Amino acid sequence: xxxxxxxxxxxxxxxxxxxxxxxxxxxxxxxxxxxxxxxxxxxxxxxxxxxxxxxxxxxxxxxxxxxxxxxxxxxxxxxxxxxxxxxxxxxxxxxxxxxxxxxxxxxxxxxxxxxxxxxxxxxxxxxxxxxxxxxxxxxxxxxxxxxxxxxxxxxxxxxxxxxxxxxxxxxxxxxxxxxxxxxxxxxxxxxx
Numbered sequence: 714x715x716x717x718x719x720x721x722x723x724x725x726x727x728x729x730x731x732x733x734x735x736x737x738x739x740x741x742x743x744x745x746x747x748x749x750x751x752x753x754x755x756x757x758x759x760x761x762x763x764x765x766x767x768x769x770x771x772x773x774x775x776x777x778x779x780x781x782x783x784x785x786x787x788x789x790x791x792x793x794x795x796x797x798x799x800x801x802x803x804x805x806x807x808x809x810x811x812x813x814x815x816x817x818x819x820x821x822x823x824x825x826x827x828x829x830x831x832x833x834x835x836x837x838x839x840x841x842x843x844x845x846x847x848x849x850x851x852x853x854x855x856x857x858x859x860x861x862x863x864x865x866x867x868x869x870x871x872x873x874x875x876x877x878x879x880x881x882x883x884x885x886x887x888x889x890x891x892x893x894x895x896x897x898x899x900x901x902x903x904x905x
Contacts, residue, residue: 723824724748744827754808758782791884830854
């Protein structure tokens with residue numbers, strides 16, 4: 714990564730990353746440009762922490778969460794390393810957004826919390842971070858229709874056997890094919 718002076722010593726970025734795509738990578742890179750050490754929080758780290766939320770109801774479904782924490786950890790690690798991050802420049806941790814009182818057990822609350830806001834769910838997360846006393850740096854705020862790529866769209870393309878690999882970083886293509894995620898998505902869909 715760049716050697717120029719960063720604004721913050723440490724920053725926190727979070728997401729489900731169910732499937733890590735090119736816009737996620739832009740989000741991660743934007744956060745890293747502003748801090749020396751980037752802490753990447755993976756939300757919904759296990760099914761017991763996946764809860765319905767009226768601000769974003771689809772995020773709690775089984776189809777919206779086909780990857781394990783460990784699989785997402787590998788996707789993020791391989792993608793960041795492929796984009797010239799050094800292992801000393803980032804950490805990846807669980808991020809219990811559904812039980813915000815525990816967030817401080819996983820990330821330092823004195824770090825800067827990077828956030829993008831597109832909808833009520835983004836605004837709700839901003840309130841959560843404000844209530845925790847965390848400093849928030851909004852990377853982008855725009856209407857949902859300007860969000861760009863969504864993991865939901867990629868999962869649907871995979872399910873339908875359509876082209877999806879140009880929407881994700883190179884390491885993600887390899888791992889999703891290795892894990893046969895398309896077949897996993899088909900099985901989840903059939904079980905619903």
